[in-house]
Amino acid sequence: MRDVAIVGVGLTKFGERWEAGLKELMSEAWLSAMEDANISRDDVDMLFAGTMASGRFTGQEHVAALIADQLGFSNVPAVRVENACASGGTALRQGYITVASGIHDIVVVGGVEKMTDVTSAEASTALGGAGDQEWELFQGITFPGLYAMMAKRHMHDFGTTEEQMAAVSVKNHENATKNPYAQFRKKMTISDIMESKMVADPLKLLDCSPLSDGAAALVLAPLEIARKLNDTPIKILASTHATDTLRLAERETLTGVKAARIAGEAAFRHAKLTPKDINVAEVHDCFTIAEIMAMEDLGFYKKGEAAKAIAAGETALNSKLSVITSGGLKGCGHPVGATGVKQAVEITWQLRGEAKDRQVTKADIGLTHNVGGSGSTAVVHIFGRTN
Amino acid sequence: MERSSARLWRKIRARYNLVGNECQSCKSEYFPPRPICKKCGKKTEMAVKKFAGNGEVYSFTKIRVPPDTFREEAPYYVGVIKLEEGPMVEGHILDDGREIKIGTKVRAAFRRMYVEGDEGLIHYQFKFEPI
Numbered sequence: 328m329r330d331v332a333i334v335g336v337g338l339t340k341f342g343e344r345w346e347a348g349l350k351e352l353m354s355e356a357w358l359s360a361m362e363d364a365n366i367s368r369d370d371v372d373m374l375f376a377g378t379m380a381s382g383r384f385t386g387q388e389h390v391a392a393l394i395a396d397q398l399g400f401s402n403v404p405a406v407r408v409e410n411a412c413a414s415g416g417t418a419l420r421q422g423y424i425t426v427a428s429g430i431h432d433i434v435v436v437g438g439v440e441k442m443t444d445v446t447s448a449e450a451s452t453a454l455g456g457a458g459d460q461e462w463e464l465f466q467g468i469t470f471p472g473l474y475a476m477m478a479k480r481h482m483h484d485f486g487t488t489e490e491q492m493a494a495v496s497v498k499n500h501e502n503a504t505k506n507p508y509a510q511f512r513k514k515m516t517i518s519d520i521m522e523s524k525m526v527a528d529p530l531k532l533l534d535c536s537p538l539s540d541g542a543a544a545l546v547l548a549p550l551e552i553a554r555k556l557n558d559t560p561i562k563i564l565a566s567t568h569a570t571d572t573l574r575l576a577e578r579e580t581l582t583g584v585k586a587a588r589i590a591g592e593a594a595f596r597h598a599k600l601t602p603k604d605i606n607v608a609e610v611h612d613c614f615t616i617a618e619i620m621a622m623e624d625l626g627f628y629k630k631g632e633a634a635k636a637i638a639a640g641e642t643a644l645n646s647k648l649s650v651i652t653s654g655g656l657k658g659c660g661h662p663v664g665a666t667g668v669k670q671a672v673e674i675t676w677q678l679r680g681e682a683k684d685r686q687v688t689k690a691d692i693g694l695t696h697n698v699g700g701s702g703s704t705a706v707v708h709i710f711g712r713t714n
Numbered sequence: 715m716e717r718s719s720a721r722l723w724r725k726i727r728a729r730y731n732l733v734g735n736e737c738q739s740c741k742s743e744y745f746p747p748r749p750i751c752k753k754c755g756k757k758t759e760m761a762v763k764k765f766a767g768n769g770e771v772y773s774f775t776k777i778r779v780p781p782d783t784f785r786e787e788a789p790y791y792v793g794v795i796k797l798e799e800g801p802m803v804e805g806h807i808l809d810d811g812r813e814i815k816i817g818t819k820v821r822a823a824f825r826r827m828y829v830e831g832d833e834g835l836i837h838y839q840f841k842f843e844p845i
Contacts, residue, residue, distance in 0.1 A: 448781065448782045452782065461746075462746055462804060463804055464781065465827075466804055466827075466839075467777060467780055467783065467787065467792060467827075471779070472775050472777050472792055475775035476773040476774060476775050476793070477773070479773045479774060479775060479816070480816070483816050524778075525776075525778050526779050527777050528775050528776045530775075575794065575804065576795075576802040576803055576804045
């Protein structure tokens with residue numbers, strides 16, 4: 328196994344990108360990552376492209392070969408990766424495995440979703456495919472509905488409140504105001520969140536991540552080559568992945584994501600680190616309750632204690648632990664296939680010291696946490712500076 | 715989205731009768747039925763198991779932004795129901811005006827789910843009604 332580093336990153340602006348289709352979004356992100364890495368198309372050995380439902384959203388499948396074609400690559404292998412909202416994180420892990428194994432040297436990993444060309448009802452049905460079609464979506468249980476039932480039980484068991492959940496959204500919107508790539512650059516207050524339209528009790532519109540267009544990309548290389556390409560390679564210290572039942576009802580618990588707990592514990596074990604060592608983290612805040620559970624699943628807080636701590640500001644930018652400096656799925660946007668890759672782009676910027684207005688003062692070790700479905704897939708990465 | 719009826723008929727036994735299965739080796743019970751016992755992790759004899767349909771609300775929500783198929787029904791309650799035999803099941807909870815809470819006792823009842831289009835299939839299934 329070889330050490331693997333990120334040597335280039337690229338990101339598009341997230342949001343309603345009416346002027347850009349799937350191809351334009353992918354090309355923009357992949358090309359900027361390759362430019363950032365200072366490589367040309369002839370250097371690239373393989374591509375991975377994460378997308379959840381490009382066919383449902385745009386009619387276009389076969390997107391990995393498509394991006395290879397768009398960028399004028401001559402015949403390199405290219406593979407699409409789909410793991411619902413964790414498609415991007417999983418694509419990164421497949422790229423990591425490919426480089427670590429020694430099979431390929433320079434691998435470009437990207438993620439994309441073009442979601443706003445369909446009606447929100449169509450988008451909701453497409454996203455519902457991340458759960459169990461026959462026993463969840465058929466029952467009329469929407470995605471916010473699944474997380475709402477997790478939230479309801481979390482409130483019942485631990486006394487978590489709707490105001491504490493709202494505080495997650497306020498924090499992430501605040502960070503998004505400092506991110507030029509973010510879909511929403513507008514401060515929100517607790518009452519803005521509390522007064523927004525109820526979607527699935529207790530989750531309101533502003534507890535939920537939006538529909539977004541966007542793409543993100545990373546260039547991976549073995550560490551020994553990375554040092555020749557780049558002054559600031561970011562090393563991947565751990566790359567882990569776990570699964571659980573598709574159906575929420577069959578899980579061991581509704582108040583946490585067991586797959587994330589397993590992937591998190593393995594990541595800390597592989598990296599020989601503990602949660603206390605992390606300076607900056609991008610966790611999967613598809614709904615406000617999801618960030619609360621993530622902070623508990625990853626061991627940053629004991630079960631039932633994260634909501635209070637987040638509401639008290641312990642995870643704000645440049646506090647005890649800076650969580651979701653990008654603005655997250657909530658504030659920066661959630662083009663589902665791009666999200667897991669975008670999280671790694673943000674951590675790379677933070678560890679290189681290039682995050683500008685939202686730079687974390689001490690950023691040596693970062694973590695990403697990407698979840699698919701209501702917790703059926705979880706992918707965790709830990710990253711470190713090399714200088 | 716309209717779908718072929720075969721896709722739905724395949725599941726009629728489980729949907730109409732709350733039928734799952736039970737591992738004859740470790741007695742773990744499953745709904746919906748599983749092809750292999752999750753606990754044993756190997757091929758064991760799986761026998762048909764009909765659940766009585768009594769249980770309590772483990773968690774729930776009220777869906778206010780429904781998928782297209784349930785446009786006419788919204789808002790509606792859905793929940794995770796803990797059956798008295800053990801397994802947890804997701805489904806609709808009938809709204810008879812009473813307050814639904816975690817712990818509310820419910821029983822399964824055969825009901826109409828939704829109609830596909832103006833002249834499409836009418837889908838039936840169990841729903842849970844508060845006792």
